[in-house]
Amino acid sequence: MTAQTPPTCIACGGPTRLYIEEIWDDRYGSPGKFSIRKCDRCSQMVTSPMLAETDLPALYSRYYPRREVDLDAIRKEADAVLLEGAAEKRQREGTDNQGHYLVKPGQRVLDIGCGSCVSLLEVRNLGAESWGIETDPNVRAIADHFGLTVHIGSIHDNPFPGVDFDLIVLNQVIEHVPDPIALLKLVRGRLRPGGKVVLAFPNAGSLNKRVSRRQWINWHIPYHLHHYNKRSFALIARQAGYRVASARTITPNVWTMLQLRAFGDVTAEGQASTAWTGAGPSIPKDASFAMRWKNRFATRATGLAHGLIGPINRVADRLGMGDSLLVELVRE
Ligand SMILES: [Zn+2]
Structure with a gap:
């Protein structure tokens, strides 16, 4: 694997220093020890070593969980967007954290990293036109089944030439991309006048x-x-030719549930966490008494905290301190 970590901060050019030493894949158990470096000036952080673009397909296909393709479940999930009270439910659960819910009827939407295509179907249900880009070739069959226009590849391939968009969304994508500024510059060229990312x-x-x-x-x-x-x-967006029209946090309650479970989980490098497979925190045979107790406590706490998570998250979001940012960009 190739180290490509930028020597200085990509946001402000400031010096970076070691922030977390010895951190590894505690979800899926891919091998390797990494560290996190933090900018002295703007607190932007970077994983080090940062994997090269060429390493990523092998890493994702080997370790990242393949989506289970249940076409009925996908349709059902997307149709729920039309149910009465759907927007209120999203607000309560913090699932409003995705960009495509800002769509207006009649708009053209591009979802980069559209995954299982639920978002594209939701956009269609909400009266707008949707296009998608996804690297996972398994998504081809889903798109074809629902008659959706999805390019398997990346925005760098210049898909859908001649089509520009009112709304371009990237849901949980930009943190996976080696060069976010290059990506944002390309995206900018696909916006209609007055469009937003x-x-x-x-x-x-x-x-x-x-x-x-x-x-x-x-x-x-x-x-x-x-x-x-x-x-x-905001500094990164400016370098790519945008200004921030709005930025707020919306934290999915399920993220907090998983965080509570992760506290109780014990992983070593190369070991997958069962908090992410639904089997409950794993307790190794040789775990200390304290570690066993911590695991049991985390499992109980997750159950007890279920009713508290929503209200706490909504307060954190009001303060802008939640776990998921939702940022609207317009061309400068
Ligand atoms: Zn910085």
């Missing part, structure tokens, strides 16, 4: 990150290459 990504300036420290679930090493905060992301 909406990005959702983890907030490395969140309250949860401060509390969880090295156990923060959104380090997601080594898949997350850059770790943004509100201020550093």
